[in-house]
Amino acid sequence: xxxxxxxxxxxxxxxxxxxxxxxxxxxxxxxxxxxxxxxxxxxxxxxxxxxxxxxxxxxxxxxxxxxxxxxxxxxxxxxxxxxxxxxxxxxxxxxxxxxxxxxxxxxxxxxxxxxxxxxxxxxxxxxxxxxxxxxxxxxxxxxxxxxxxxxxxxxxxxxxxxxxxxxxxxxxxxxxxxxxxxxxxxxxxxxxxxxxxxxxxxxxxxxxxxxxxxxxxxxxxxxxxxxxxxxxxxxxxxxxxxxxxxxxxxxxxxxxxxxxxxxxxxxxxxxxxxxxxxxxxxxxxxxxxxxxxxxxxxxxxxxxxxxxxxxxxxxxxxxxxxxxxxxxxxxxxxxxxxxxxxxxxxxxxxxxxxxxxxxxxxxxxxxxxxxxxxxxxxxxxxxxx
Numbered sequence: 001x002x003x004x005x006x007x008x009x010x011x012x013x014x015x016x017x018x019x020x021x022x023x024x025x026x027x028x029x030x031x032x033x034x035x036x037x038x039x040x041x042x043x044x045x046x047x048x049x050x051x052x053x054x055x056x057x058x059x060x061x062x063x064x065x066x067x068x069x070x071x072x073x074x075x076x077x078x079x080x081x082x083x084x085x086x087x088x089x090x091x092x093x094x095x096x097x098x099x100x101x102x103x104x105x106x107x108x109x110x111x112x113x114x115x116x117x118x119x120x121x122x123x124x125x126x127x128x129x130x131x132x133x134x135x136x137x138x139x140x141x142x143x144x145x146x147x148x149x150x151x152x153x154x155x156x157x158x159x160x161x162x163x164x165x166x167x168x169x170x171x172x173x174x175x176x177x178x179x180x181x182x183x184x185x186x187x188x189x190x191x192x193x194x195x196x197x198x199x200x201x202x203x204x205x206x207x208x209x210x211x212x213x214x215x216x217x218x219x220x221x222x223x224x225x226x227x228x229x230x231x232x233x234x235x236x237x238x239x240x241x242x243x244x245x246x247x248x249x250x251x252x253x254x255x256x257x258x259x260x261x262x263x264x265x266x267x268x269x270x271x272x273x274x275x276x277x278x279x280x281x282x283x284x285x286x287x288x289x290x291x292x293x294x295x296x297x298x299x300x301x302x303x304x305x306x307x308x309x310x311x312x313x314x315x316x317x318x319x320x321x322x323x324x325x326x327x328x329x330x331x332x333x334x335x336x337x338x339x340x341x342x343x344x345x346x347x348x349x350x351x352x353x354x355x356x357x358x359x360x361x362x363x364x365x366x367x368x369x370x371x372x373x374x375x376x377x378x379x380x381x382x383x384x385x
Contacts, residue, residue, distance in 0.1 A: 041243025
């Protein structure tokens, strides 16, 4: 979400002398994207961000592909992913391609003895269960049930959880995550017809400067490997910053659904976009108000993309036997639609309380070994009467 924000102390002009009270210079860092041609922030550190004391042996965290090619409607029981103490170890990739990785996680403990940076992917962390705080050099962001926490690539961060009961749906995007272009005017402001606005975006606050030397472990992810870096100064040593590149949070509960006289197509639910996929939020809403409307979605074929639905909460009138944390994958090329009886049952209904996250990738997804462990093998038969 690109709008200007700043915290802490910064000089009046960029790239000018900016000294500490003891006369030493603060270290300026330009955090830029797409070379120097897209959004960026200017960060002022107490110490240079280059003080690397040691680099450990990298280790492999790349997804293990089980099915590279497939054409079968698939369902995964997400809550069967077992809780794990460590945040990074808890992340289990289940659906992947060259553009994005979709993972499930159930971490039990906060990140206290290391920091994490994804150096080549933006991360969308959807909070299905749990609450806590995202801690970064830019400031902190509280989160709770229903929040999308957007962490731009290159952002060193820690997750602090309030309890051991946490469920996360994580999307790593190898292209930048943006708000849909059709929601924005020529200067980037969200327009009146958009289903959310800047008031709904929660930006970093409470900048706390850690002016510390020591040994600080930062686990950096790139190309399927984690590189353990030990830095000589605290990663959150920002004295101030300004710009357009920073983490933020947006609650699915603040998404205002667009409704109509007849059934509205999925793009009205769009929340984020990238160059390679879109993400939509299905939220409680009133149904169509034409006297002969059929609220249930019609059978449809996504010939250009797969369709992923992550079920969060509520009652889904188009599906039977839906579980919290369930993921359905409907591959492009074959039709899918309401389960038997759902169309007739929907007629006359006035509202839905469903809550779900949908992803439409523009290239086929592959199933991982972790996905097969939680697959419902008979889901493709669920349209039989």
